[in-house]
Amino acid sequence: MPISLRTILVLLSLFFSLNFFCQTQNSVEFGTIDSLISTKKYRQAKRKITRFIGQQIPDSLNAKAHLYLGKIELLTGNLDVALSEYFKAKEHLDYLDIQDKINLFSGVGVIYSKSKNFEDAILNFREALQYAKKDIDRLKILVNLGGVSMEAGKGQVDQIYEEALEIAAGLKEPRVEAIIYTNLSNYYINQKSWKSAIESAQRSLRIRDSLKMPVSVITLNNLGYGLVNNGDINEGIKNYNKALEYANLQEKVRLLYNLRSANMAAGEYQKALEYYDRYDSVKNIVASKNYEQKIADIRAAYETAEKEKKIALLEAENKIRKRELVWIVMVSSFLLILLGIGVYFRMKHLKVRQKLEQSRLRSKFLRLQLNPHFLFNALQQVQFYIYRNERETSMQYLDHFGKLIRSVLEYSDSDFIKLSDEIAMLENYLSLQENAIAADFSFKIDCDPSISPEEISIPVMLLQPFVENAVIHGAKSRPENARVEVIFKRTKAKDKIAVEIIDNGTGIQNERGTLQHNKLHKSMGQDILSERMKELKTINQIPIDLNIDNASDHKKFPGTRVSLVIPYVHL
Template structure:
C-alpha cells in the first residue's frame, strides 16, 4: 500500500513538472525592466509602426531572455532587431546586435553560425576596434582544439577593450558596455585555461572578470559560482564551501530570496560531497521551505527532487512520503504565490499578440508595397505616356516649325522671279537702244548681286552689313536704269554695329523696288529715295522714304496685273513677318503710309528687335 502511494505521488510530481512553468525572475538592475514591461513596450512600438523603437525593444526583450537563460528566444529576437537595423541602415546598432547573436549562438554550441555571425559583425563594423574584436572571436572559435591560440585571441580583445575603457572621449554608457565585454572576455579566457588544465590561471581570470562586474550582482554571483565549481572539480571543498556560504550570507543580507534558495542547494551539494549529509539535508530542507513560502515552484521541485534522491539512496521511503504529503498540502499556496506562472501566462498571451501584430504589420507592409508598386507602375506609365505625348508634340512642333521655315523660304524666293524679270527687261532695253556698254555693266553688277542673294537665300536673318551690300548693288542697278528719275541715300546710325546686328533677309528689297517702280518712276522730275537705319531702345527702325507719286495715284495708273503684284508684295512681307515672329518669338512690326498733301510719296517703316545673335 505504501509503495502504491509513493508511485501515485511520483506520478503527480511528473504531471506537475509538465505543467508548472519554470520561474527565473529577472534581476537586471541595470536595465530595471521586467519581461512583461519589455513586451508592452514592444507591442506599442509595433502598433505605432516605429521601426527604430521596435528594433530597440526587440533587442531589450532578447537581453531579458538572454539573462533568463532562454537563449533560443534571445537569438530569435536579436535577429528581428538585426533585420530592422539593416532596413534602417543603422550600422553601429546592427554591428552590436549581430555580435550579440554570435554570443548567444556560441552559448548554444552553434559554433559554425556563431563564427559566421562574428565575421558578419566584423565586416559591417565602421570602427577598427569592433572589427578586430569580432574577427578575433571568430578565429577563437575556429581554434577550439587549441587553448593557447584561443587565449592569444582573447588577450588581444582584453587589451583592446581595456585601452578603450581608459579613453576619456568614450561616453559613460559605452564604458559600461565595454566593461561587460571585458568581463565576458575574462570568462572566456578562464574557460580556455580550464581546457588547457591550467586551473590557477582559470581562477585568476574569473577573479579579473569579477573586477568588471562589481555593480552587477547577478553576474558576480554567476562568476563566483563558477570559481566554486573549479574548486569542487579540484576537490578543494573547503574553498568552494567558503565561497558558497559567503554568497548565502550576502543573499540573506540583501533579502535576495531566489539567490538564497539556490545557494542553499549549492551548499547542500558540497556538504554531501564533503561527507556531511546531515548539513546537506538541513540546507535542502531550508531551501525547500523558503521556496514554498515564496511560491518559487521551480526551486520547490529542485529541492524536493534532491531530498527524495538522497532519501531513496538511503532507502528511507518514509521521509520521501512525508515530503510529498507536505508538498501536496502546500500545493495550492505555492501555485497561488508563484507570480511567474501568471507572468508566463500573460507573456504567452502577449507573445501571441506580438505575433499577430507582426503579421498585421507584415500584411500592412505588403499592402503598402503592392500599393507603391502599383503607384510606381501608374507613375511610370503616366511618365511614359507623357514622354510619348511630349515626343509627339515635339515632333509636331518640329514639323510645324519646319513647314514655317519652308514657307518662309518659299516667300523669300517668291520675290526673286519678279526681280529677275525686271532686270532682264532692263538688259533687253539697253541692247535694243544699242547701249552695249551699259548692258555689259548692268549684267556684271546683276551677276554679283544674284550671287550674293543666292548665298544668303537659306538664311532667315543676315547682318545689316551684308544686307546693305546687296541693297547698294541693287540700288546701283536701278539707278543705272532710271538715272534721270531719282537719286538715293543710305543713312545708318553711327551707334549701330552693322557687322553684328541682324535683320530679316530680303525684307527691304521689295519695298525699295516698289518705291522706284511704282512711285519715283512716274514722278515728273527727279525724285529722292532714302533708306535709313536708326537705333532705338532695344530695337532697330528701318525707314524707306520716297517722294514719288504716292499710293493713290500709283494705284490709278496700274494695270490689273500690276495691282495684283503690288498687293502680293505687301502680303508677302506681312506673311514673312508673321512667320518670323512665330518662329523666333519676337515682335517685328511693319507699316506703310502715304504722305499727306502737299507732300507726295510713301513711307515704309519696319521695326526689328535688336539682335546680335541668331
C-alpha cells in the first residue's frame, strides 16, 4: 500500500492557504495585529481584535477583523470557532477585496479538509479559484484542491495537478513540482495506473536529486509499489530498502509490510517471514508510543486547562475587587451583601465545572487502561498458538490478531461504538479463542431480530472484559465442550437493551455476597470497569444494571451468567 500523503497535504495547506493577509490596511491597529500573528503571539493578537470589534467600526473593517480571528483560531486548532469567524466575515462579503475573498474561501476549504468534509472543502477551494487571477494564488489553491479531490476520490485530479505543474514551472518553483509529482504518483497508484505512477515518482526523484533535497521516503515507497505491481519486483524491493534507511517508525511499518508482500510475490518466503517479524515488532513499538503520547496529550491538556482556569479566576477576582471598591462608595451594605452572594455562586459554579472536567479526564484515562489489560491477555493466546510451531498458520493467526488490535486502537478515543461494530469485535476475539483453546471450545453471538445494530450505539469497550473473563476464567476451567454465549435482547424499557454473557465453566459460589477468588471482580479489568460504569453514570447519565449469578443447576459446572441492562444512543 502507498504511504499516506496526509502529512504533506497538511504542510502544504499551512504553507499555502494559511498565509493570509499579505496586504493589510494602513491602520496601525491592523499592522500591530498582523505582526503579533506572524510572531505567533496569538493570545495578544486575539485580545486586540476583540477590543477592536467591540468598537463602532465600518462593516469593511469588521469583516477584516473576523478574517483575522478566523486565521488565529485555525492556526491554534480551534476549527469550529474558526469556521464561525469566517462565516461572520462572509456576511460582509461585498466589503472584502479580491485577495480577502480568496483568503476567506481558502481558509474555509482548509477547515473542511481538516474535518474530512471533502465535498464542502472542494466547493470552497473552487470558489476561491474563481477569484484568483495571479499565478501564485492559483497554484496555492490548485495544490490544495488536488489533495482534497484525491482524498475524496473525485475525478479530474490529474488535470488539476497538470495545471498546477504548468504554473509551478512558469514561476520556477521546482520544489513544488517535486511535491506535486509525488502526489500524482499516489493518485495513479490509487487508480492502479502503474506506469504513470512510476513515471511521476521518478520525475519527483530527479527534481529532488537536482536540487539536493532530502530523500523522500513517500516517493521511494510509491516508486517501489508501482514497480512491484508492474511486474518489476526486484527493482521495487531495491526502492523499498532505500526508503527504509531514511524512514521514521510510522513509515517503517508500511515499508516492512510492503517488503513482506513483495517477497511473497517473488517466492522468497523465508525473507517474507523475516520482514513480517520486523513489521510486527516495529508496529508494536509504534502502538506503544501512540499509547504513551495519548496519555501525555491528556496530561498536557489537563495542565493547560488548569492554568487557563487559574488565569481566568485571577482575572475574575481582579474584576470583582474593582467592583467591590465602586460599590462600597456608591451603594449601601445591602447591595454589598447581594454582591457577596453573587460571588459565592460564581465560585461554586467554577468548582462544579472544574470537577466535571476532571471527571471527563479520568474517564479517558480509564478507557486507556482497559486496552493494555486486553492486549496482555490476548497476547498470551497468540504466544500459545505460535508455540505450536505451525509457521504458516501462525502468520494467518497474527494477521487476524492484528486486525483485532487495530479495531481496539481505532475505538480507544471514542465514547460510543455502533452495536454492529461491537458485535464484530467480539466475534473476532472469540474466533481467535476458538482456534487457540481447542476444538472443544465453541461460541455463539445472538442478536434479537427486533434490534437494529447499525442504528444504535453503546459505550465502547464495555462488554469486552466480561467476554474475556467468560473465556479465561469460565470456559477454560472446563476440560471439554467449553462454550461461551453472548445474547442481545430488547427490553421493555425504552432505549435500553439487555446483554447476557454465559459460560459453562465452574461458576461462582455465593459466600457473604462475594465471588470466588478467580472470578471477574478480582481481575484488573473489572476494577477499571466498575470505575468506568460510575463515570458513565456521572458524566453521560448512563446507569448500567449489572447482575452475576450461576447459569445452571449443574453441580460441577454450573457456569456463570453476567446480565447487563445498557442504555443505548440512536445514531
